[in-house]
Amino acid sequence: MGGRAVSPGGALLRTSRMFSIPKPLPEPPSTNLHIGDHKSATMTRPYPQHQSITSPLASREKGDWGLKRPFPLKSTMATSTPFIRVKQLDTVENVTNFASAADHSLSLEKFQELRVAMSVPHNTDKKADSSSRTELWHKSVFEEDMDVTDFKAGLGDDRRWKFQGPWLARMTEGKFIDYLDKKVRPKRAQFRALLKGKLADDITTSQNRAAIEAGKEAPAKIEAKDISEEQFTDYLRSLRNDRVTLYALVSKFLDLAPLGQPVGIIQTFWSNRDSLASDSPYGKSGPPPSHPSAGISYLRTSSFMENHPVYGPQGKRTPALARVVYPKAGPVPPKLGVGGFVADAPPGDNEFNFRTMTRARISSNKTMLNGIMHLDTTTFGGAKAYVEATTANVDPSGKVVLQLRETSAEAQVVARESKGLTEIYHDGKTKSYTPTTPKTTGQQSPRTTSQQATRISDETRWNRVADEILDEPSRS
Amino acid sequence: MPSLVPSPSAVRGLSIRAFSTTAAARPPPRADSPHRHSSTSSLLSINNPTSSSRSSAPSRQSAHRPSEAASDLMTRYKKVGQTSLRNKQTQLDMMRNQKNSNDYLKQMPRRWDAGDVYSPHDMSPVEMQKWRKRSPRGGDVVDALGIRPLDMYKNFSLIQEFTSTSGQITHSSGTSLRPVNQRKIAKMIRRVQGMGLYPTIHAHPEMVRDNFFPERR
Numbered sequence: 001m002g003g004r005a006v007s008p009g010g011a012l013l014r015t016s017r018m019f020s021i022p023k024p025l026p027e028p029p030s031t032n033l034h035i036g037d038h039k040s041a042t043m044t045r046p047y048p049q050h051q052s053i054t055s056p057l058a059s060r061e062k063g064d065w066g067l068k069r070p071f072p073l074k075s076t077m078a079t080s081t082p083f084i085r086v087k088q089l090d091t092v093e094n095v096t097n098f099a100s101a102a103d104h105s106l107s108l109e110k111f112q113e114l115r116v117a118m119s120v121p122h123n124t125d126k127k128a129d130s131s132s133r134t135e136l137w138h139k140s141v142f143e144e145d146m147d148v149t150d151f152k153a154g155l156g157d158d159r160r161w162k163f164q165g166p167w168l169a170r171m172t173e174g175k176f177i178d179y180l181d182k183k184v185r186p187k188r189a190q191f192r193a194l195l196k197g198k199l200a201d202d203i204t205t206s207q208n209r210a211a212i213e214a215g216k217e218a219p220a221k222i223e224a225k226d227i228s229e230e231q232f233t234d235y236l237r238s239l240r241n242d243r244v245t246l247y248a249l250v251s252k253f254l255d256l257a258p259l260g261q262p263v264g265i266i267q268t269f270w271s272n273r274d275s276l277a278s279d280s281p282y283g284k285s286g287p288p289p290s291h292p293s294a295g296i297s298y299l300r301t302s303s304f305m306e307n308h309p310v311y312g313p314q315g316k317r318t319p320a321l322a323r324v325v326y327p328k329a330g331p332v333p334p335k336l337g338v339g340g341f342v343a344d345a346p347p348g349d350n351e352f353n354f355r356t357m358t359r360a361r362i363s364s365n366k367t368m369l370n371g372i373m374h375l376d377t378t379t380f381g382g383a384k385a386y387v388e389a390t391t392a393n394v395d396p397s398g399k400v401v402l403q404l405r406e407t408s409a410e411a412q413v414v415a416r417e418s419k420g421l422t423e424i425y426h427d428g429k430t431k432s433y434t435p436t437t438p439k440t441t442g443q444q445s446p447r448t449t450s451q452q453a454t455r456i457s458d459e460t461r462w463n464r465v466a467d468e469i470l471d472e473p474s475r476s
Numbered sequence: 477m478p479s480l481v482p483s484p485s486a487v488r489g490l491s492i493r494a495f496s497t498t499a500a501a502r503p504p505p506r507a508d509s510p511h512r513h514s515s516t517s518s519l520l521s522i523n524n525p526t527s528s529s530r531s532s533a534p535s536r537q538s539a540h541r542p543s544e545a546a547s548d549l550m551t552r553y554k555k556v557g558q559t560s561l562r563n564k565q566t567q568l569d570m571m572r573n574q575k576n577s578n579d580y581l582k583q584m585p586r587r588w589d590a591g592d593v594y595s596p597h598d599m600s601p602v603e604m605q606k607w608r609k610r611s612p613r614g615g616d617v618v619d620a621l622g623i624r625p626l627d628m629y630k631n632f633s634l635i636q637e638f639t640s641t642s643g644q645i646t647h648s649s650g651t652s653l654r655p656v657n658q659r660k661i662a663k664m665i666r667r668v669q670g671m672g673l674y675p676t677i678h679a680h681p682e683m684v685r686d687n688f689f690p691e692r693r
Contacts, residue, residue, distance in 0.1 A: 038585070038586075038607050038608075038609075038610060038611065039606075039607065039611050040586075040603055040606035040607055040611075041606070041611075042597075042603065042606065043598055043603065043606075044593050044594055044595045044597070044598050045593070046591055046592055046593050047593075102595070103593070103595035103597065104593070106595070107593050107595070172620040172621065172622070173620070173621050173622035173623075174618075174619045174620045174621055174622035175620070175622075176622070177622045178622075325588050325594070326581075326584070326587070326588050327577065327581075329587075335588040335589075335590070337594060340593055340594055340595060341591070341592075341593055342588045342589065342590060342591065342592040342593070342594065343590050343591075344590045373570075373573075374573040374574055374576070374577035375576075375577040375580050375581055377576055377577070377580055395591060397591075399589075399590070399591025399592070400591060400593075401590050401591040402590075402591075
């Protein structure tokens, strides 16, 4: 039984490109209020807002892009990247407003070449005792226990990425007041009923426990309607003083996105309550606006070993050439651009960080990259370095933040050789593994022979010992 | 009959036995190495006649040759001078690089954030110049902050944001407020100027002073 037959009109609409263009996404919010003032209207946005459209060459030659009217050949044929984004299908001037979408299309292509698996944000200040082993690895966003969107109280409910309610941390004051007025106030009666039910349950359980301890019959179950007004008011007052419980109840009721846990004494109280924030990976960083993979990569893991046709399995993955986009500016780490995505330079003791030596003077570290401390004005095209992109995650404003790691020297050489920049492979015999003939070893200095001694087979070693003895009188 | 007093041989044995069972600490290796002619080694071996005669011979020789000692001194001074020169050179290089870098970075006003996406176009000078000036405000500030404009009549920094330097109320195209909020703001400014709290023909003196003495902020 195939799909239901659609009417001709419906089929036409379904296959129509004009109707398949989705509504554009909103403008990315400026995260930093201070820097938000400075921006360009023509910059590449952190995520694409419009669908990217392409067309086969045969159609493009006719200007046919599947839209209402043909596109000008002068602009659409003179490019090597035939991607357009349609900003407006119809304008008052009877033209279609379009622009090139090569920036995001090529960025996507480059990102997928990096073969990066998206992961949930790493919670750094998580308590060590709880699930400490799983915190060592990056967890994929496609794990079954986390990749759920439906709101139902049950297993994995607190590890969702999508919530019905808003994330209070990044609401402006005006929006927050609006939210209180329009969404929260109308639910008052509902919440009071919920609290009454909870109070009734609490009283029933405490009564039952008291009865069991006293060895009596369990008393009748208390219903919500049995609770007096004074009893309920007292309960509300006690709740007002117990902020942790109240917050857990409210956030569960309104299905708010989790907020970061408070640090300090409160944390000890917090840890033994059942709250939404305790387990959610998005408690600290904030929930992503889209699916946490952002649809940019569908890889589950990056834990695989790459195989080189000549050198065999590689310890490190193929590194990517990163551009130093901006040098270190005070406490701000240097910014590297990998495949069109800006990322912080890898932390740790590597060529991207400088260390002050013991005598409070800047170390003239020879291995440090040229463009890190200052802008590199001598290298053509700017300073570049090989890095390894480990994982990426989506931050609350929709940006894809790459996590970089330094790569090994061997991986860099292999990557350079694959591009034809260096030549390290040769077909000749490798020196250290070739058994040298007794004739030549006799003439070698004792130091080099002692260095090689560990690698050569016993027979050659015996031969050499014999040679040393025999050559002794002739040499002296 | 076994004697309670230990025999003299046993006492002698006790006296001979080492005080501690651990092995005696060996002298540091440099003390007894004959190839070293440091002043400390010669001093340490003063009491040892055989070793001192052997080890101090070359040092006495060098002392006997003042020209050699002087040349040693000279080479040491030269070395010190060279290293200090090299340090100074690196310092100069670093400062020159710093200045060069700062000059170029002035032409790149965009501050990149982790997660930004760029294409070749974003690196162009034309695009970079756009980051230099402040872009006009997009949204409604009054709505975003959730304030009541009529209560803000004592907030001179806020009034300054919505007036020109000559005390005129900014048009709604400049404030990007929605009509309701623009009317409220305008009413507040008219009131505060009518009350004589805010000047009508120039910016507030407090704000003017901030232009001249920015450190007072």
